[in-house]
Amino acid sequence: MDGKTGFVVDNTQEFTEKLDILISDSKLRLEMGKNGTEYAKKFSWENIVKKYDKVIKNILGLKDSDVLVKKYKDKIKPAKSKRVAVIIVNYNSSYSCLKECLDSIKNQSHKNIEIIIFDNNSTNNVLDSIKKEYRYIKVILSERNLGLGEALNQAIKHTDCEYVLISNFDITYNHDAIEMLVGEIDKLDSLYIGLAPKIKLYYLRDFLESTGIYLDSSYYVGYHGIGQLDLDQYNRPEDIFGVSFTSAFLKKDIFSENKVGKIDPTFFLFYEDVDFCYRANQQGYKFRSCPTAICYHKYAFCFRDDASAFTQKYYYQKLNLLKTIYKNAESHNLKRIMDIELNIQKQNLKDKNLKPIAKKITGDFKKSIRYLKRKRKDIQFSRQVFDTD
Numbered sequence: 001m002d003g004k005t006g007f008v009v010d011n012t013q014e015f016t017e018k019l020d021i022l023i024s025d026s027k028l029r030l031e032m033g034k035n036g037t038e039y040a041k042k043f044s045w046e047n048i049v050k051k052y053d054k055v056i057k058n059i060l061g062l063k064d065s066d067v068l069v070k071k072y073k074d075k076i077k078p079a080k081s082k083r084v085a086v087i088i089v090n091y092n093s094s095y096s097c098l099k100e101c102l103d104s105i106k107n108q109s110h111k112n113i114e115i116i117i118f119d120n121n122s123t124n125n126v127l128d129s130i131k132k133e134y135r136y137i138k139v140i141l142s143e144r145n146l147g148l149g150e151a152l153n154q155a156i157k158h159t160d161c162e163y164v165l166i167s168n169f170d171i172t173y174n175h176d177a178i179e180m181l182v183g184e185i186d187k188l189d190s191l192y193i194g195l196a197p198k199i200k201l202y203y204l205r206d207f208l209e210s211t212g213i214y215l216d217s218s219y220y221v222g223y224h225g226i227g228q229l230d231l232d233q234y235n236r237p238e239d240i241f242g243v244s245f246t247s248a249f250l251k252k253d254i255f256s257e258n259k260v261g262k263i264d265p266t267f268f269l270f271y272e273d274v275d276f277c278y279r280a281n282q283q284g285y286k287f288r289s290c291p292t293a294i295c296y297h298k299y300a301f302c303f304r305d306d307a308s309a310f311t312q313k314y315y316y317q318k319l320n321l322l323k324t325i326y327k328n329a330e331s332h333n334l335k336r337i338m339d340i341e342l343n344i345q346k347q348n349l350k351d352k353n354l355k356p357i358a359k360k361i362t363g364d365f366k367k368s369i370r371y372l373k374r375k376r377k378d379i380q381f382s383r384q385v386f387d388t389d
Contacts, residue, residue, distance in 0.1 A: 005036035053204050056229050082182045083112045085159035085252070086167055089151040091120040093169040095129055097298065102134055104172040104295075110179040114138065118155040120145040147268030148245070156255055156262075166248045170298040172202065180293040181249040184237065193260070193285045194250040194277075196243040197293035198234065206230055209297050211289045212240030213274065219325055219337050221274050224289070235291045242277025242287050247295050260285065264323075264375075266368065270313065271320035278328045284384045315357055318345070322365045326372045327379055330387045 002008040007018040022029050041047070057063070086105050090098065105115060115137045119127055121144050131139055140158060142151065156164060163185070165178065181195050196212035208225035211234040216222055223244065225234050243250070254260050260280045263272050277287060300309075318341070325337050348358035 001035075001039065004032065005039050006032055050204065052227075053206065053229075060229070062229075082110075082163060082186070083114070083161040084110065084163045084165055084178055084182065085156075085161035086113060086115045086165045086178075087152065087155045087159070088115070088117045088167050088169050089120060089148055089155065090117050090122060090127065090169055091145065092122045092124050093126055095126045098126060098130060098169045099133070100172050101167065101169050102130070102137070104175075105167075105178075106134075107175050108173065108178045109176045110182055113178065114159065114161060116140065116155050116158055118142065118151045120147070120151050147265075149263045149267040149272040150265035152245070152272075153255075153262045153265060156252065159252065161252055164250050164252050166245050166250065168246050168297065170202075171199075171247050172296050173197075174294040177293040177295055178249075181290055184288070184290045184292070185249065185251070188288065191284060191286045192288055193254045193280060194243045194248060194287045195290040195293070196240060196287065197247050197249065197295050198230075198289070198291045199244070199247055200230065200294060200296050202296040202298045205296060208234065209299060210244050210246070211291060212238075212242065212287065213244050213277065214241045215274065215278075218340065219321060219329070219333075221271070234289065237291065238289050240287050240289050241281065243273065245273035246297055248273065249290070249293070254280070254285070259283070264327075266323070266371065267320050268316060269320075270316040271324050275320070275324045275327065278324060279379060282328065282379065282383045282385050311357055315361060319361050319364055322361075323368060323372060326369075327375045333387055 007014075007021075009015045009018055022032075088098075088101070102115065105113065115134070116139075117127070117130070117137060118140045119142060121142050127139060127141075131137070138158065140155060142154070146154065152166060163182065165181070177197060181197065185192065185195055196210065198211050199209040201207045201209050206229055208228050208230050210223035210226060212224045214222045214224060224240065255262050260276065260283060263276050267275060280287070322338070322341055325334060325341070329337065342362070345358045345362050348354035349362075351358075
């Protein structure tokens with residue numbers, strides 16, 4: 001708000017004048033800073049989703065009582081013989097958030113579970129408290145931050161369970177979620193290797209975040225149902241392109257080299273799940289949604305205290321999109337998308353604010369070309385399903 005939380009200027013001269021005012025008037029700076037902090041609270045995630053909820057329900061003519069979270073009981077008999085490893089990659093999580101996740105796993109109706117936390121060299125001491133309270137949990141400490149892809153590979157090596165549930169630390173599960181996942185995958189043929197639970201927004205539980213992932217024509221990842229009011233429109237299990245590693249239920253043996261193989265260790269953050277599912281699809285494997293398995297995600301919680309979150313996310317998303325395309329796409333799609341994406345970065349190089357990140361994206365992509373060429377050769381040689389399929 002002009003004059004209260006800051007100044008709105010139209011040109012360089014006005015900017016210089018207002019800047020001089022702020023530099024010379026410390027009382028005004030403090031007052032505007034205080035006002036700005038209070039004003040920003042109106043745009044917190046919790047407030048925005050509540051307003052969004054109200055608008056959507058008004059449009060649909062619904063009351064809060066018309067949209068209730070349904071419980072799924074006695075749908076599937078517990079498969080007690082099936083062992084499930086819940087794998088959580090941790091990096092500077094909050095104690096309360098991780099504890100809530102672990103408690104929801106501890107209280108599952110399916111009891112044959114082991115929990116593995118792989119810590120990516122966190123700088124806080126949250127795990128010290130967690131290890132004392134949950135002595136049965138297997139904790140693996142890394143001497144450096146390996147990134148999400150390689151951390152998952154290392155954690156998976158430490159289990160001999162039949163299934164793995166990859167989970168963010170900011171997820172909480174309904175008490176029967178794992179039971180539903182085990183029961184559903186046991187009904188499917190051997191080509192089905194993974195299930196996507198129904199992920200809902202933690203702070204607005206009537207709304208969906210994902211029931212599985214897909215790729216659009218530009219190879220950007222999308223999430224089935226994201227932002228939609230849950231009116232049971234996704235309550236029928238359906239075949240999907242893939243699963244989000246926010247929460248993904250997978251057969252453990254699929255990570256062996258004679259099947260899909262391990263997660264690409266060069267994917268530090270973002271698109272590691274897309275790349276893995278793309279390779280699985282090429283080999284004829286399938287994924288399916290499991291809407292009776294419900295969990296709740298504190299969306300964007302991992303970046304809650306990171307001032308550089310936007311830049312970091314943009315860098316990894318764009319870099320790993322390029323790497324995913326280069327490795328997996330058929331030649332005609334490879335050329336089409338690469339031309340578009342590299343041209344975007346070329347234009348960004350002309351913007352002084354975007355130039356550093358664009359330079360880093362293109363530079364790091366070029367450094368990885370030799371590795372990507374080798375991987376592409378192997379992937380395309382073993383391809384059984386084409387992009388159009």
